[in-house]
Amino acid sequence: MLLDATMDQFLVELGLALLDLCPGPVVVFIDPRLHASAHAMVNKARHLIALFDKANIRRWRLLVTLPATEEGMRAAAVLTHEHSIQTNLSLVLCLSQASACIEAGAKMVTMSVGKILEWYEKQMKSAPPVTIDHPGIEVIQTCASYILQHKLNTTLMAADIRSWTELKQLSGIGAAALTQQQLDQIPMHTLATWFPRRDDASRSTQTARAAPYPTKYLESKQEFFLSPLPAQQRRLVSAVLYVRLGQMNVLMRDIESVVREEVRSHVEVITVDLGALYLSRRKELEVSSGVREGRRQSRKGQSRASSSSVSDSDCEKSRVGGTLVSSPIHEAMTRMIEGVDYF
Template sequence: MVDRAQYLVALFDKANVRRWRVIVTLPATEDGLRAATVLAELSIQTNLSLVSCLPHAAACIETGAKMLTMSVGGILEWYEQQEKLIPKITADHPGIETIQTCTSYILHNKVNCTLMTADIRSWAELKQLSGIGGAALTEKQLDQIPMRTLTTWFPRSNDTSRSTINARAAPYPTRYLESQWGFLMSHFPAECRSLVSAVLYVRLGQMKVLMEEIEGVVKDELRHRVKLVKLDLKAMYVLKPWVPEPASEGADKKKSIRKLSRSPSSLSALSSCASSVTHSGSREKPRSSSVCKENTTPLVEGVDYF
């Protein structure tokens, strides 16, 4: 991930795009957090995606990430399944409280980090959140913007909601990144580990399946469009020599164009000596090479054969 991010940012550097305008998105896995830490030291901004809870967000902030993205739909669905809730979106929905706690944590500690929301199922979910830096919307939701009224607001300093209280009580900075390699998320509370598995790793698995489907479609299209033809070397010797056209009266003989004599015998010999690879990948065996041995003519020096 570090190598790939450096390669991409180098392309922007070459195009004279300033680095503060470039953000590299990484999954908020343990490897992603380690990569974000290295990239921060290289002055490369990162966005850690699929963040799921406050300890997870706190660990991501410690990497120096510029942006965090939380999957609203995934978080709400997990709470609705665990607590068998009716998906009624209100301010006291535990999923909304979790996301709002992360936002309040960033604002309360004045962290130079922005929280983004994604996978929003309805406008009601977005209206319950305050202090977020932005939202990723679907095409359908974008088309509905003119019919909606959205107001960006920040929690008040005297706010006594549970999300604000939990954000103020959470330690800052944390020591999650000081844990041994491979055991970072084992220090999260049990509920948070379950939420991370459902939101982060399940979604990554779904993305992998979708990417494999896309790759399969691309490969099938390439097989359909591309046909490789291999010409046997012996077939070159059945081609008749290049014969210059008779020069027109008064024309310079040096500028005459040579053309290949396309006699039926030479074409049949050429097709018989060629083996082809079809789009399905099967190779056809060349026919008998007896034709190739007949009427062999040496190649003409100074002529390019293709």
């Protein structure tokens, strides 16, 4: 389908532009509307990576982003272990979900910091200070400590950050996705990467140490990252993950609508009958030239035209005083430049 091919090419061109600005890795997004089908996500990811392969982009410079649904994790496992494609699983919200993503072979897991904190604040019906004791910060820090404790080859990225205060409470994260406004504020903030001490006795570190490793989540045929969770974490995942997917689906439809209109306009230009178009334009010029000449003749009161005038019968060119003079029609047509859209 032309629209699908155009959307894919748009994502690839965007990725290539970003790769020109940084060494990578660059995140390549899979359409979130495919989140319920591992097969569809695998096929789409392979197709996009094949386009990057044709552009001679090495695969270590790319991270294919999938939503951390059950099907997204299964797709990540296939892409990682069967096709050597690096993956980033997004919308990770708790330790069990993060563990399943790591088991699937994800090179990166992305946690939505602001969304996690907002959910806990709504449950408490208040907005407590953002400190290491904030329940949302504890959830994120537990995942970071879990990765560090077991020396896993997975990076935790913090996204949807509302303020610098939230980012400063987290230790051991590998990356952060910042808005342009936050990037502009970097000189005004002191931000250092730090790791928990070996004797750290915080609740998040203790929870990470007590968590099972390795897990067998992917061997389950049930909703493996939801069924074993406490009720509170199940509500968190259900509320944030699927609400965010719904919002992303709306945004993708908007983007697709813009691309569809652009494709339609290009198709109309490519398929237009240029011969008929030029003929129509020529007739318009003849009519407008005739009207102007009629007005000119009327003003002169049927007097003889001077050497610079052109009669209605001179359709193309006439000789005045031995000199070849172009008619208004001919002048308008010869001034048209090939490749310029006049219509």
